Amino acid sequence: xxxxxxxxxxxxxxxxxxxxxxxxxxxxxxxxxxxxxxxxxxxxxxxxxxxxxxxxxxxxxxxxxxxxxxxxxxxxxxxxxxxxxxxxxxxxxxxxxxxxxxxxxxxxxxxxxxxxxxxxxxxxxxxxxxxxxxxxxxxxxxxxxxxxxxxxxxxxxxxxxxxxxxxxxxxxxxxxxxxxxxxxxxxxxxxxxxxxxxxxxxxxxxxxxxxxxxxxxxxxxxxxxxxxxxxxxxxxxxxxxxxxxxxxxxxxxxxxxxxxxxxxxxxxxxxxxxxxxxxxxxxxxxxxxxxxxxxxxxxxxxxxxxxxxxxxxxxxxxxxxxxxxxxxxxxxxxxxxxxxxxxxxxxxxxxxxxxxxxxxxxxxxxxxxxxxxxxxxxxxxxxxxxxxxxxxxxxxxxxxxxxxxxxxxxxxxxxxxxxxxxxxxxxxxxxxxxxxxxxxxxxxxxxxxxxxxxxxxxxxxxxxxxxxxxxxxxxxxxxxxxxxxxxxxxxxxxxxxxxxxxxxxxxxxxxxxxxxxxxxxxxxxxxxxxxxxxxxxxxxxxxxxxxxxxxxxxxxxxxxxxxxxxxxxxxxxxxxxxxxxxxxxxxxxxxxxxxxxxxxxxxxxxxxxxxxxxxxxxxxxxxxxxxxxxxxxxxxxx
Amino acid sequence: xxxxxxxxxxxxxxxxxxxxxxxxxxxxxxxxxxxxxxxxxxxxxxxxxxxxxxxxxxxxxxxxxxxxxxxxxxxxxxxxxxxxxxxxxxxxxxxxxxxxxxxxxxxxxxxxxxxxxxxxxxxxxxxxxxxxxxxxxxxxxxxxxxxxxxxxxxxxxxxxxxxxxxxxxxxxxxxxxxxxxxxxxxxxxxxxxxxxxxxxxxxxxxxxxxxxxxxxxxxxxxxxxxxxxxxxxxxxxxxxxxxxxxxxxxxxxxxxxxxxxxxxxxxxxxxxxxxxxxxxxxxxxxxxxxxxxxxxxxxxxxxxxxxxxxxxxxxxxxxxxxxxxxxxxxxxxxxxxxxxxxx
Numbered sequence: 014x015x016x017x018x019x020x021x022x023x024x025x026x027x028x029x030x031x032x033x034x035x036x037x038x039x040x041x042x043x044x045x046x047x048x049x050x051x052x053x054x055x056x057x058x059x060x061x062x063x064x065x066x067x068x069x070x071x072x073x074x075x076x077x078x079x080x081x082x083x084x085x086x087x088x089x090x091x092x093x094x095x096x097x098x099x100x101x102x103x104x105x106x107x108x109x110x111x112x113x114x115x116x117x118x119x120x121x122x123x124x125x126x127x128x129x130x131x132x133x134x135x136x137x138x139x140x141x142x143x144x145x146x147x148x149x150x151x152x153x154x155x156x157x158x159x160x161x162x163x164x165x166x167x168x169x170x171x172x173x174x175x176x177x178x179x180x181x182x183x184x185x186x187x188x189x190x191x192x193x194x195x196x197x198x199x200x201x202x203x204x205x206x207x208x209x210x211x212x213x214x215x216x217x218x219x220x221x222x223x224x225x226x227x228x229x230x231x232x233x234x235x236x237x238x239x240x241x242x243x244x245x246x247x248x249x250x251x252x253x254x255x256x257x258x259x260x261x262x263x264x265x266x267x268x269x270x271x272x273x274x275x276x277x278x279x280x281x282x283x284x285x286x287x288x289x290x291x292x293x294x295x296x297x298x299x300x301x302x303x304x305x306x307x308x309x310x311x312x313x314x315x316x317x318x319x320x321x322x323x324x325x326x327x328x329x330x331x332x333x334x335x336x337x338x339x340x341x342x343x344x345x346x347x348x349x350x351x352x353x354x355x356x357x358x359x360x361x362x363x364x365x366x367x368x369x370x371x372x373x374x375x376x377x378x379x380x381x382x383x384x385x386x387x388x389x390x391x392x393x394x395x396x397x398x399x400x401x402x403x404x405x406x407x408x409x410x411x412x413x414x415x416x417x418x419x420x421x422x423x424x425x426x427x428x429x430x431x432x433x434x435x436x437x438x439x440x441x442x443x444x445x446x447x448x449x450x451x452x453x454x455x456x457x458x459x460x461x462x463x464x465x466x467x468x469x470x471x472x473x474x475x476x477x478x479x480x481x482x483x484x485x486x487x488x489x490x491x492x493x494x495x496x497x498x499x500x501x502x503x504x505x506x507x508x509x510x511x512x513x514x515x516x517x518x519x520x521x522x523x524x525x526x527x528x529x530x531x532x533x534x535x536x537x538x539x540x541x542x543x544x545x546x547x548x549x550x551x552x553x554x555x556x557x558x559x560x561x562x563x564x565x566x567x568x569x570x571x572x573x574x575x576x577x578x579x580x581x582x583x584x585x586x587x588x589x590x591x592x593x594x595x596x597x598x599x600x601x602x603x604x605x606x607x608x609x610x611x612x613x614x615x616x617x618x619x620x621x622x623x624x625x626x627x628x629x630x631x632x633x634x635x636x637x638x639x640x641x642x643x644x645x646x647x648x649x650x651x
Numbered sequence: 652x653x654x655x656x657x658x659x660x661x662x663x664x665x666x667x668x669x670x671x672x673x674x675x676x677x678x679x680x681x682x683x684x685x686x687x688x689x690x691x692x693x694x695x696x697x698x699x700x701x702x703x704x705x706x707x708x709x710x711x712x713x714x715x716x717x718x719x720x721x722x723x724x725x726x727x728x729x730x731x732x733x734x735x736x737x738x739x740x741x742x743x744x745x746x747x748x749x750x751x752x753x754x755x756x757x758x759x760x761x762x763x764x765x766x767x768x769x770x771x772x773x774x775x776x777x778x779x780x781x782x783x784x785x786x787x788x789x790x791x792x793x794x795x796x797x798x799x800x801x802x803x804x805x806x807x808x809x810x811x812x813x814x815x816x817x818x819x820x821x822x823x824x825x826x827x828x829x830x831x832x833x834x835x836x837x838x839x840x841x842x843x844x845x846x847x848x849x850x851x852x853x854x855x856x857x858x859x860x861x862x863x864x865x866x867x868x869x870x871x872x873x874x875x876x877x878x879x880x881x882x883x884x885x886x887x888x889x890x891x892x893x894x895x896x897x898x899x900x901x902x903x904x905x906x907x908x909x910x911x912x913x914x915x916x917x918x919x920x921x922x923x924x925x926x927x928x929x930x931x932x933x934x935x936x937x938x939x940x941x942x943x944x945x946x947x948x949x950x951x952x953x954x955x956x957x958x959x960x961x962x963x964x965x966x967x968x969x970x971x972x973x974x975x976x977x978x979x980x981x982x983x984x985x986x987x988x989x990x991x992x993x994x
Contacts, residue, residue: 149830152806152828152829152830152832153830153832154832154834154835157827157829157832157835157840158834158835158838158840161801161827161835161840161841162838162839162840166838168834169834227837227838228834228837228857228858228859229857229858229859230858241931242931242932242933243933244857244858244859244933246856246857246858246859247857247933247935247936248933248935250857250935250939251933251934251935261859262859265859
C-alpha cells in the first residue's frame, strides 16, 4: 500500500501531468489540423465540383444552342425563301431526321383559328405528322408566352399529348411578317435526354448532380420522386430549410456559387456548387455530402490520432521508467532520514546520483545530519553544565538555609524569648535573611534584611551580610553601630546588588528594653497581649551599601511581658493577587488585627498562610521572610 | 376454307364492335361511366361523381369520405371518375353518364339559363377564393396601379367575377385569356394574373416568388362573395333520389371533418392519388392547400356544405350585370335540398 502511494507521488504525477499537457496540445493540434484540412479539402472539392458542373453545362448548352440555331435557321428559311407548305414540311422533316437531338417539331405558321398547327415526329426513323386536335393550344405555354412576349422561349418541361406523349422541353420562336407575329415554330427535346446527361452515374462518381428550371423545379435528379414534383422552394417548405430557398433564388437569378445545406431535406449536410446554363437560364447543381467530402480529412486525422497515441504510450513508459529510477535513491534517502530521525546520526546517505537535484538533496541531508550531530553534542554539554549549575544552586540554597537559625521553642536557649522564623525564597535561593544571636548574656540581637534583587547574586550578598554580622557582633552593643559597620563593608566592597534594607534590634533581656535601627526596611509591629498592635514606621537611614558614611540612628522601645515583635520583608506587603493588587501595609495590619493569641509560630504561619491565600493564582512571586519574637510570654513566667 | 373465311369475318366484326364500344366508353371521359339511370348495387346506391379538377387537396373531403367508408356508411357506392371541363360535365350529366358533378356556382346558374339542367345539392366551398396577384416589381402596389396593365384572366365562366370587379372599379386592363398555367405571369408576359388562394398563389411561392414581393387583391374581401364549387345533379335525379343526395352531402361533410382533423393522413391519401394520376405533386403544397381550403369549406362548423340564399342572389345579380341573363330561378328550385331542410 505504501509502495503504491510512493509510485503515485512521482511516476504517476509525472505521467498524469505530461499526459494532460500532451492531450491539450493534441486536441488543439487536431482542431487546427481539421480546420486547415477541411478548408483545403473544401477548396479542392469546390474546384472539382465546378469542373463537373461546367462539364454538364457544356453538354447541355451544346444541345440547346444547337436547337436554338436550328430554330433560327428554319425561321430564316421560312421568312426569306417564301416556301410553300410542302417545301416547309420537307425542310422540317430534313431537320428532324438529320438531328437526333430533336424529339419533335411543331409548326403553327398560319392564322391560328383557320389552320391547325402540325406536330412532326419520328418513330423508328419514320417521319410522322398530325394536326393538333381537341386541345386549345393557344393557351399552352409554348404558344402563349412567346406569342405574348414576341421573344423566343424555352418552356418548362411539359407532356406533349399530341406528339409522342413524352415529357419534353420546347424552344418556341415567333414568326414575323411585316412586324406582326404570324406564327410559331416549336422545337422539342425529350427531357429524358437532358436528365441522362445530368444523372448518368458513369459520368459522375461522387455526389449528386441535378438540374433546376427557371421556376426552381427539380427537372433532373437521381431521386425520381423529386423530379417534376418538387422545387427547391417546396423542399425548403417541406423540410423547413431556408438555405434551400436561398439556393433556389440564386439559381433562378442565374448566379453561381458554393453553399452548405443542412436540415433533413434530400440535400442534407451537403455542399452544393451551382451555375446557370447560358441558353435557357436553367441551372445545374452538384451536391456532395460533407461526410464524403471529409472522408480523406477524417482518415488523415485518424492516422494522426493513432500515431499520437503510440507516441503517448512510448513517452508514458519512458517517464514511468525514469520516475522509478529517480525514486530509488529517494527511497534510500527516506530510509536514511528515518534512521537519523530515530537517533542514528551515523546512518549512511547516498551522496551521488545521476540526477543533480537528487545529489544536491542528499548533500543537503548530509549537511543537516552533521549539523544535527553537532547540535545534539552541544546540547548534551550545555545540559550537563546546566545540571552542574543547578546542583550548585541547590547546594547554595542548603547553605543559605543553614545560615538562618532553626526554629526552637526558646531561641539560643533564651528563656525570656520565643521566636519563629520563616524564609520562603521565590526560587531555589533568595535575597532575604533573618537571624538572631546573643551579643552577651543579656543582649539578644535579631535582624531581618532584604537584598535588592533575587537569585545567586542576592543570595551571595545576603550570605556576606549574615557572616559579617556574626563576625562583628561581639564587638558592638548597639544596633546602629552594627549596621554602620555593615554599611561600611557593603559600600567598600562595591559588589553588584549591594543595596540592603535591614531592621536590626537588640533586646536587653533583663530590662526588656529594645533598641532598634531601621535602615530603609518595612515598619516593625509590636503586638500586645490585648491583641492591639503598634506600628513603628520610623526609619533611621536609607538602605545599606549606598553611602559609606551613613549616619544611622536608633529608637528604643520598652517591651513588656507578652509583647510580640513582627518583622517581615517586602515579599509580604508586595504580595499580589490575581487582580494585580498589592496586599500592602493595610492588608498586613488587617491580618495582624485578626490573629489569635500571641504565639510566634502561630503568628508567623498564620501570616504566611494568609499572604499565600491572597496571592494564590498570581504569577508574581518574591522571597517571603517573616520573623516573630515575643518577650517574656506569661506562660513563660508561670 | 370458305367457312374459315366466314368465321374470320365474323371474328373481325365482333372485335370491331368490342373496340368501338370501348372507344365510346373512353370518349365519355368517365372511365366506366355509361348512360342510364343509377342503380343500387351490392355495395349500395351507385353514384357516378365527376370532380372539378385533377386529384388535389382541394377535394380532400371527398377522398377521405371514400377512403374511410363514409359514403358506404350512408348506403352509397360513390365512383369517382376522371375530371372534365365544367361544360362537358354538365352535358354528360344531362346525357345520363354522370350522377353528381362538381362545378362552380356561376357555371351552374349559367347552365340553367335556358332550362333547368342542374340543381344544387350542397356547396363544397363557402367562399370566393379568387385572387388577383401582381408583382410589386412591375410597379403595382395598389388597385389603382392595375390600370393599363396586362391581366392573365381565366377563360372559363370564373372570369365573370374578375370582369365585374374591373367594371365596377372602372379599371381598364389588357385581358389575356389563360388556361391554368402561371408561367405567363412568372415570365413577365402578364402583369397581373388570376389565382386561387389555395393553389396557384402557393405555386408562385414555390417558384421563387416571395409574399412580400406580391400585391394581392382578394376578391372575396373586396365584396365579391360568390362561392366557388358545389355539387350538382339533374332535377330529375334529385326528385327521384333526394335521400341519396342528402346522404352524399352528409358523407362528404364527414369526410371534410375527418380530413381537417387528420391532415397528415389526408395528405398521404391525396399524394397517393396524385402519384397514380402521374401528375406533379409535392407534400408542402398539398398541406398548404388543405389548410387554406379549410377557411373556404368550413368558415364555421355550421356553414359546411350549405348554399346560402344571399350568395345565390349575389351570383344572380352579378350575371345580370355582366351579361344578358334573365332567368331568375327561385332559390328553392335551384337548391331544393336547402329548401327541404328549412321546412
